[in-house]
Amino acid sequence: MSVDDSPQTRVSLLVRLRDGSNQVAWREFMQIYGPVVYGFARSRGLQDADAADLMQDVMRSVIGAMGRFDYDRNQGTFRGWLFTVTRNKIFNFLSARRIRPQGSGDSATNRMLQAEPDPNDGSDDWEVEYQRRLAGLAMERVKSEFQEKTWRAFWLTAVEGAAAADAARQVGISSGAVYVAKSRVLARLKEEVETIMQQEES
């Protein structure tokens, strides 16, 4: 992150984003949300290239919209808005490719029904993608604070899902130490995730 990291002096990301010329904020924004949008699109069944295009499309929309609104920072609904934009674009993408049987009778009604996006469609997945992204960012930030063995023990067990005994053997520490290492990193991650969220949505 090429920004100063003190929460006290750091202006929230969204506030900085509203100043359309803040390149650092833009880069940071895309770094956080790009993978979220991309990951969500993949989880909706889009192929790599389509998901990448879609991510670009969504980000351009944000660029277009950002200058114009007065964000109420207490609402914390920016992510929800971004979700709406993403979801609708995915919907448009999928419906453009869906081949619908054209017939008589009730087909018109069916088309209308199909055309109405379900308002709750995927919001849980979206939230998961977002949390994963925050956790990923937090991991990048805190990794250097830990000894390599601690980090490896955490990585093998918490991320890759290895058994504690296997991790202990690979890293060369006791199983008990593996459990403690994992939890220590988790505790630090939790702190960092909270910090990022605060900075982003303050």
Next chain:
Amino acid sequence: MNSDTPCPRADELSQLLDGSLAGERQRECIDHMEGCECCQTKLEEIATGGTNLSRVVKHLHQAVPVATSAYWPALSALVDEAPQSTTPRPTAPRRELTLDFLGPPSDAAYIGRVGQFDVMRVLGRGGMGVVLEAFDTRLQRHVAIKVLDPDLAADEIARQRFCREARAAASITHENVVAVHNVEKSGDDGLPYLVMQLIAGESLEQRLERESPLPLREIVRIGMQAAHGLEAAHAQGLIHRDIKPGNILLESPHDRVKLTDFGLARVADDVKLTQSGFVSGTPLYMAPEQAMGEEADHRSDLFSLGAVLYEMCAGRPPFTGTSALAILRQIADERHRPLRELNAKTPDWLSHTVDRLLAKKPADRIPSAAQLAELLDYEWALMKTSTSEDVPTVCQEAQKKRTIRNRSIAAAVGATFLAVGLLGGKFLSKNSGLPASAVSSAEPANVLSANAGTVWAVEFDPTSQTVAMAVEDGAVRLWDLPTASVKSTIDAHRGVVWASQFSRGGELLATAGDDGLVKLWELSQPEPIRIFEHPNAVRGLAMAHDERTLFAGGREGGLRAWSFDADQPRLEAQQPGAIYSVVISPDDGTLATAGSEKVIRLWNAKTLTQKLRLEGHTGPIYCLAFNHDGRRLASVGWDKTVRIWDAASGQIVNSWVGHEGDIWGAAFSPDDTKLATGGQDGAVKLWNADTGELLATYLGHKLAIHTIAFNRDGTLLASGGRDGAVRVWKIE
């Protein structure tokens, strides 16, 4: 060994996590972890604070797009293109707009001068800058001057765009758009400014502050004129982008509606000035695609106008949140509350129109300002000659009676005659310019009125003893002509009955209504024998002469054909705009349709494939009529003109201006020598069908006539309309 040691206390586990547990105890606890599943879980719970973090990080290494993913080039392209400028904008609050740019006035009565304009006063300050009232010393007229905010003017792109948009706006000449006379630059600092027509009056925003919701007539009038203004701008390829009550001016005293600030919202957007109070402001009227940062097109303006219509009806905009962001989300996600819930007096057609304008997807909206304008023109035409006093309304008593079927009601014929006598006289004096010979002094042979609302269709049965009258209150009344009394009332539709037609033999009656249903009745039976469904209100209806097929045209241009023996339509077709009239040729071979589109379409009635387009009318077409040998087709409508076409070739045979207002009804006499028309002016006119020579004028209706019909032998002519009465005239 490990499980032998006692489990650490919770505070010890916390200390274990932050490394503050003392050496020996720490080692014991770590060892303990190895064998105690309970403590493993507990420790992790403390670490994650009860969140789902453990689950979130699991397999996180798969979350980042792989190195070969298209994601990475897409991302770097974005990083390159995102911010246009690297100079941060000043974050200081926007400075108060000064009038520094004004030069010294030529006269002490003025506050300053710019170019050839003596500035009299500040009219207002808006997002773009300041608006001044000034006097053009060269052209000797008062004008409004809009000066671009100096903060904006400092940005070269904004400046260029301001000038470009303003020049584009200057290209629109329309009575419903504020005229932009010129784009100028002030001498010293080159500050650009617009010279505009000065409008005396107030903005719709100010009006709504005084009075909200507005009366229906005002809503339709303002909506209609605004739609015409948009139509003119869209025809030039210009999108407004910021239609809102503040940009809709109401000029007094002529009550003219004028749109202002075309394209200027974009200037501010471009600069992306985000200091509070400046940005293009409230998203209250913004279309979903704009809210999502996508490109606006003409349909975005239609959404915004829909939101304005909504506010005029409901007293509040369709989406109201506590913050701009909350509103944005509603615009994107939520359906507006139905207008009827907020204002029960909103007519169905209006709430339906607003619903269509507020469709989330642009493709679902009314497709053009022109079509919206036509629709509102049409409704305006319906209401413009009437006031609440002179439109017969359905009283509750009448409603109650209507539920009792086949009940004779003695008509208030006497009372109606009295009113006709008085108002007929008034009408005659008003139309004294008509050639005396053409005005028939004939009194109607009969006046049939149940005072139940506008009559939209009238027809004689084959015996000429019965007259069917399709009425606004949802009923079709069958009148016994000799006794001038209602024989039976068919409770036909919910909402207006737009059309009714007897079968050739007279045993069947087809009806069509605002509820989108087409019903077939056997007159001896109380319930319909068939019900067909159309997606929206059916305005035009035609029964084939073989009594096997029904054709119906809807308000959204859908044309359907049903066989009597099947529920599903046999054929379907679509045309742009609303269909107001559907007629079939005597040989059942050709179907003709017309409506808001100004074009008549002839179809092969067996296949619903289009044969011909007849062009010539300059406005919506309200009625078509085939003559009885099927060789001629008559058409009438908004442009006050009667047109006679050769039905085989589609060539125009004759045309003439028929009435002082819109013409709503037309019918050929059975021998095809005469054509009768009825119009907005309340007059029934009889013409020589070949030459267009006026044979007679029958006056008596005090309001618009909507429907007209001959009886089988051509001795009687019936006319019905807005005054709720049908008048039956004897034809010489």
